[in-house]
Each structure stands twice: as structure tokens, then as C-alpha cells.
Amino acid sequence: MKTWLSRFLRSTEKPYRILGIGGVHHDANAALIEDGKVIAIREEERFTRVKKQSGYPARAIASCLRERQLDLRDIDVIAVGSFSFSPGNFAGDLLHIMNNSKELEISKIRKKMIFVPHYFAHIASAAFLSPFTRSSVFFVEGGGDYLATVLAIVNETDIELCKVFRLRSSLGYLWLLICEYLGYRPNFDEGKVMALASYGEPKYLHLFQKISPVDNEGNFEIVVYDKNEIFRLFNEAGLSQRRKEFEDYPAKPYCDLAASLQKYTELVAIRLVRQLYQFDQRYGRRSEGLCITGGVGLNSVMNGMILSEGPYKKSFMLPMMGDNGTGVGAALFVYHCVLGRERLSPLVRFSPYSGELYNENKINEAILPNNVSYTMPKNLLDRITELISEGKIVGWFQGRSECGPRALGNRSILADSRAPDMKERLNVKVKHREMYRPFAPSVIVEKAQDFFEMDGEVPFMLRVVRVLEEKRKLIPAVTHFDGTARIQTVRREDNPVFYDLIVSFEKITGIPILLNTSFNVAGEPIVETPEDALKCFKATDIDVLVLGTKMIQKKM
Numbered sequence: 001m002k003t004w005l006s007r008f009l010r011s012t013e014k015p016y017r018i019l020g021i022g023g024v025h026h027d028a029n030a031a032l033i034e035d036g037k038v039i040a041i042r043e044e045e046r047f048t049r050v051k052k053q054s055g056y057p058a059r060a061i062a063s064c065l066r067e068r069q070l071d072l073r074d075i076d077v078i079a080v081g082s083f084s085f086s087p088g089n090f091a092g093d094l095l096h097i098m099n100n101s102k103e104l105e106i107s108k109i110r111k112k113m114i115f116v117p118h119y120f121a122h123i124a125s126a127a128f129l130s131p132f133t134r135s136s137v138f139f140v141e142g143g144g145d146y147l148a149t150v151l152a153i154v155n156e157t158d159i160e161l162c163k164v165f166r167l168r169s170s171l172g173y174l175w176l177l178i179c180e181y182l183g184y185r186p187n188f189d190e191g192k193v194m195a196l197a198s199y200g201e202p203k204y205l206h207l208f209q210k211i212s213p214v215d216n217e218g219n220f221e222i223v224v225y226d227k228n229e230i231f232r233l234f235n236e237a238g239l240s241q242r243r244k245e246f247e248d249y250p251a252k253p254y255c256d257l258a259a260s261l262q263k264y265t266e267l268v269a270i271r272l273v274r275q276l277y278q279f280d281q282r283y284g285r286r287s288e289g290l291c292i293t294g295g296v297g298l299n300s301v302m303n304g305m306i307l308s309e310g311p312y313k314k315s316f317m318l319p320m321m322g323d324n325g326t327g328v329g330a331a332l333f334v335y336h337c338v339l340g341r342e343r344l345s346p347l348v349r350f351s352p353y354s355g356e357l358y359n360e361n362k363i364n365e366a367i368l369p370n371n372v373s374y375t376m377p378k379n380l381l382d383r384i385t386e387l388i389s390e391g392k393i394v395g396w397f398q399g400r401s402e403c404g405p406r407a408l409g410n411r412s413i414l415a416d417s418r419a420p421d422m423k424e425r426l427n428v429k430v431k432h433r434e435m436y437r438p439f440a441p442s443v444i445v446e447k448a449q450d451f452f453e454m455d456g457e458v459p460f461m462l463r464v465v466r467v468l469e470e471k472r473k474l475i476p477a478v479t480h481f482d483g484t485a486r487i488q489t490v491r492r493e494d495n496p497v498f499y500d501l502i503v504s505f506e507k508i509t510g511i512p513i514l515l516n517t518s519f520n521v522a523g524e525p526i527v528e529t530p531e532d533a534l535k536c537f538k539a540t541d542i543d544v545l546v547l548g549t550k551m552i553q554k555k556m
């Protein structure tokens with residue numbers, strides 16, 4: 001009886017709800033967790049349609065609350081992933097949020113707000129969503145709340161900062177500057193610089209070692225910090241600041257500069273990860289794996305090198321490891337480190353598909369005013385793979401959107417990985433982006449090693465690996481010119497529809513790999529709603545659009 005009663009009382013207990021807010025300076029986002037379980041992660045850019053949207057994430061918060069039909073009174077704590085350059089600026093962040101939160105009842109909110117230092121929000125998101133009970137965390141970014149690089153060990157819910165580096169030890173700052181020097185948007189186009197790097201030689205590595213000397217353990221500090229001074233050093237080496245943003249193939253010296261930065265980044269990163277491993281060795285019990293977090297962690301070439309040459313065999317990296325993950329990180333930090341609640345079972349696997357759900361009604365509402373005709377093929381997956389194998393480009397919209405900047409099979413543009421001209425067609429007709437940027441393959445996890453030099457899995461497209469030499473000619477659309485690929489391995493349990501689509505493609509072609517790129521055009525965020533998908537479909541040369549079970553084809 002007593003057992004029954006306690007079970008009944010437990011079942012009527014309200015879950016403990018934390019709303020996380022982060023990315024006030026860029027990548028604004030919100031997240032809802034209930035009893036430590038992630039219910040929603042929402043990025044403001046998806047709703048405002050402004051990439052890397054900053055400020056107070058009003059629409060992302062509204063979307064989180066909508067998920068459970070809640071209002072702010074139902075929230076127990078609001079956790080804010082802070083972003084300040086000095087501890088005293090917490091007040092500045094608070095003011096910023098309040099000035100932008102007209103619809104919130106400020107007096108009510110104030111009592112519930114907990115500010116979480118920026119690096120703790122990053123570290124908490126990586127470690128607490130990882131499958132590891134004990135993890136080594138490498139946090140690497142531009143900087144926030146005084147720190148730019150941190151080596152940490154997280155054991156259950158205890159976070160130990162083994163080594164912290166202040167803002168003068170910032171790889172993110174160097175990337176930001178080189179972005180600007182190469183004519184790109186700082187804090188925006190770092191991925192383009194990474195792509196350029198593969199075309200160059202690290203001829204200017206010595207300049208980076210002069211700007212920011214590094215010792216054998218990876219400890220580094222920028223001694224030439226002033227932007228103009230740094231640019232002058234490059235100019236003296238025979239370069240000049242590039243002004244042109246869009247150009248198919250920039251001149252070789254610019255590629256060399258990008259390659260030098262990439263090499264420097266890898267040099268620092270591998271040494272720091274080895275140092276982190278040394279910290280871990282001090283304990284009897286070792287970490288189960290390495291977590292990489294912070295904006296520089298989006299450098300999938302660096303990650304590939306760390307994992308192939310570094311001491312850690314297992315790794316975990318979140319798709320939203322930039323500031324777009326600091327909302328959920330702050331919420332998890334409060335739940336585990338402030339409230340002292342236990343971790344969930346390590347068997348609870350993180351799902352990136354944490355966006356809003358658009359059901360058939362919503363899809364119908366989007367289609368209706370557009371006056372387009374659709375079909376609902378019985379064997380939709382077979383029909384789509386048939387079209388892809390004939391060279392058609394498919395806009396693929398299914399279920400909840402994936403968080404982070406990479407398409408993971410729910411908001412994707414899909415194409416034939418075997419087609420030699422596909423990269424050019426996609427770049428010119430759909431994505432409107434630079435020709436030197438590669439496209440990524442999605443492969444079913446069981447077949448990954450048949451095509452790529454790798455072990456384990458890469459579920460979130462955050463690691464570059466080598467394509468097996470004898471397989472490169474089979475998948476030219478997703479093999480970069482240097483023989484590498486930024487892969488996504490797909491497990492059926494994570495995304496059954498996408499997995500089955502790739503299997504269906506394999507049945508027709510013998511290749512278990514699709515080209516997968518984000519469903520958007522250059523400069524825009526990934527599509528969120530069915531309306532966004534239709535708009536992108538109409539504005540580009542995408543041949544076929546799939547919205548759930550409905551298929552729309554452009555008339556030839």
C-alpha cells in the first residue's frame with residue numbers, strides 16, 4: 001500500500017523544469033529540460049531567418065514553452081549561459097536580456113535567474129550529454145567570461161578545471177582575424193577558411209608561432225595581439241589583405257595563409273589534448289572518452305587529427321558545440337552542479353533532432369496557399385532514391401529539425417554521391433557558394449569502414465576522415481580534392497527514415513552513401529518550417545521537395 005501510494009505521489013509530481021538561455025552575443029538559443037532530460041533545443045536564427053542571430057531569443061523561448069504548453073510561471077529556474085569579458089559584466093548581460101524581454105514579467109523572472117559562466121555552460125553541455133560517466137573535456141573557442149581555452153575532467157557531476165587559459169590564449173581570436181584578413185566575415189565564415197586551408201601549404205606557420213608562441217605542452221599565448229600589428233606582419237611577408245569576399249578559387253598565397261592557421265591550430269590542439277590526457281593519468285580511474293566543445297571544435301579537420309593521432313580512443317562532440325549549445329549547457333549545469341541532481345543513465349543517447357515538430361496539418365497549411373500539386377507515393381523512399389540516382393536534387397524535410405549548423409537528415413538537400421558533376425551543379429544552381437567548398441557524405445554506420453579510414457562513428461558530421469583510395473572514384477561528389485570527407489555515420493535507431501532512405505539508395509546503386517548538405521541557400525539558416533522549405537525549393541534549382549510523406553516535383 002505504501003509502495004502504491006509513493007508511486008502515485010511520484011507520478012503526480014511536477015517535473016523540475018529549467019529553461020536555458022544562451023548565445024546572447026551570437027547564436028541566440030533556448031532549451032527546456034525536465035528532470036535533467038532534454039525536451040527542446042531551439043535556435044533563434046531558425047525563426048528570425050537571420051543566421052547566427054544575437055540578442056534575446058524570444059521566439060526560441062516561445063517554441064520551448066510551446067513544446068509542453070507551458071508559460072514562464074511553470075518554469076522553476078531560468079539558467080542563463082553568460083557571455084562577458086569580465087565577471088562584473090553579469091549585470092550587463094542581465095540588463096541586455098531584460099531590455100529585450102518586454103513580454104516577460106521581470107520581477108517574477110529575477111527571482112528565478114541563475115547566471116552560469118560561459119565556459120561552464122559549454123563544458124556542461126558536452127560532458128552531461130555525452131555517454132561518458134567520466135570524461136576529459138577540451139574547451140576551445142574565442143573566449144567568454146575571461147577564459148578562451150580550458151582543459152577539464154568531469155566525473156559524474158563534478159567539474160574539475162585542470163587548466164584554464166585566459167583571453168590571450170584564444171585560437172578563436174586568431175581565426176576571427178584571419179577571416180577578416182582573407183576578406184570573409186569574422187565569426188561567421190571560419191568554415192570557408194578551413195576549406196581554403198586544404199588547398200595550401202603551411203608556409204606562414206612561423207608567423208603564427210611569432211604572433212602566439214607555443215611550447216611543447218601546447219601552452220600558448222598571443223604576444224602580438226593588436227590586429228593592425230598582425231596584419232602588418234602578413235603584409236611584410238608579401239601578402240596583402242584580401243577584399244573580395246566571393247571568389248571561386250582565391251590565389252594560392254591566401255590558401256597558404258589559411259593552411260598555416262590550420263596547421264598552427266592542430267599543433268596547439270594535439271599538444272593540449274595530450275596535456276589533458278596527462279592530467280587524467282593522475283587519477284586511478286581514467287576518462288572513458290574525450291569531449292570537444294567551443295566554436296573552434298567545429299573544425300572537423302582538427303578533430304579528425306586529434307582522434308587519429310591523439311591518445312583518446314573514444315570521443316563525443318555535440319552538433320551545437322558553439323554558443324548555440326550554451327542554453328542547454330547552462331540548464332544542465334544548474335540541474336547537476338547547483339541543484340546537485342544525478343546524471344541520467346549513460347544509455348540515454350543524445351538526439352540532435354530537438355527542434356519543433358510540424359505535423360501533416362502544418363505541412364498541408366504550407367502547401368495550400370502555394371498552389372502546388374503533390375503526390376504521396378506508396379514507396380516514397382524507393383521513388384526518391386530512384387530520382388536521386390537519375391541525378392535529381394532533393395529537398396528533404398522530415399520530423400523535428402536538427403540542432404547545430406550541419407544537416408543531419410531531417411532538413412537536408414540530398415543528391416547522388418556518385419555523380420562527378422554534382423558538386424558543381426549544387427554550388428552553382430542551389431547553394432550559390434564558392435566552388436572550393438566540399439560536400440559531405442552520409443553513410444550507414446555499418447558500411448562506413450568499407451569506404452572511409454576510420455573507426456567508431458561520427459553521428460554529427462564533426463570529423464574529417466580519409467576516403468579509401470580505391471573508393472574515391474566511386475563517390476566523387478563527396479570526396480574532397482585531397483581525398484578526405486567530412487562524414488556523417490547514420491544509425492537506424494537515431495533516424496530510421498533517413499537510414500532506410502540510404503539503404504534504399506544502396507539497393508539501386510550498390511553505394512550506401514548519399515550526398516547530404518544543409519537545406520538552405522548560402523548565408524541563410526537551415527530551413528525550419530514547411531513554408532521555409534517551399535520557399536527555398538522555389539528559389540533554387542532543387543528538382544524535388546519531400547515534406548513528410550508528400551512529394552512535390554518541379555515541372556520539366
Ligand SMILES: [Fe+2]
Pocket residue numbers: 118122141143144294295322323
Ligand atoms: Fe562560446
